[in-house]
Amino acid sequence: MARARDPIADLRRIAFLLERANEATYRVRAFRSAAKALAGLSTAELTERAGNGTLTELAGVGDVTARCVAESLAGEEPVYLRRLVATEGSDLDAEATALRAALRGDCHTHSDWSDGGSPIEEMALAAVELGHEYLVLTDHSPRLTVARGLTADRLRRQLDHVAQVNAALPEGFRILTGIEVDILADGSLDQDDDLLARLDVVVGSVHSGLKDERSKMTRRMLRAVANPHLDILGHLTGRMVSSRPAGVTGPGDRGHRARTRAESDFDADAVFAACAEHDTAVEINSRPERQDPPKRLIRRALEAGCRFAINTDAHAPGQLDWQRFGCERAALCGVPAERVINTWSAEQLVAWTHDRR
């Protein structure tokens, strides 16, 4: 008999690939729930239940996931996994690949503490598996109530929790603390200054009043960029393009709402000049439905001398691999690796954010 594979690892891998392919959440959840339900069982019990067909009696385990487990235990790559691997997206061209390879971490990610779907631990493990050296956890700020933004108290609790999780993670990897702080209508930031000062990395984004008129939006963004606590300006136009980019393949579009939103209107040259002056990085947001900023603005930011951060804005582990989309767009615009702050080590990154404050 062939040597058994690790069925939990196979289930988690399937969930990761489904997320990366932007598949519907319910489908991903089936695999993550099964992995969680089975993680507590001994190999002996797992094998026995797979043998007598009682895996599905466990909450969270269905026919499809049970079949995957049986195949893994028999030493075969589960058919479901094999199919997913076979239909993976196309390769990046050389420049985008080199840029992706130069990235050592991700500066914009969410957990289930705000509107993400997975615990911090699960996000961190996926980042380790991708070869990252760090992951900046940037859950939302209090005013974004729809996303369960963290109050100052909850953020303080999260900092303690991250310290504990870090202690258990493999050497050479760490979660950096952070926030995606709302840029409020007057350009101020939606969290206490002393708390922002404690964080390793601060991403600031506009999530409301996206249709503000040009001069108002420009003033708002300029004030935020000049704030020494703000390190990275997130998804700066707020646009939603809703389409699935080339390279994201998957069997269906179920669960995807077609949702588009125009870019907000602001004086981009003034904002980029301010980013260059205050050394605030411009985010290249990799999310398929955002692709923000558009390429013409990436080029202008590059000309203005700005630094960039190529981030996923991941709300689930599999989305952490979406950096390749941001890298493709950056490469198309000629963004060199030395302008990208997440090509730095965690130490360099944190030294930079602390210098700026």
Ligand SMILES: [Zn+2]
């Ligand atoms: Zn955001």
Ligand SMILES: [Zn+2]
């Ligand atoms: Zn975000």
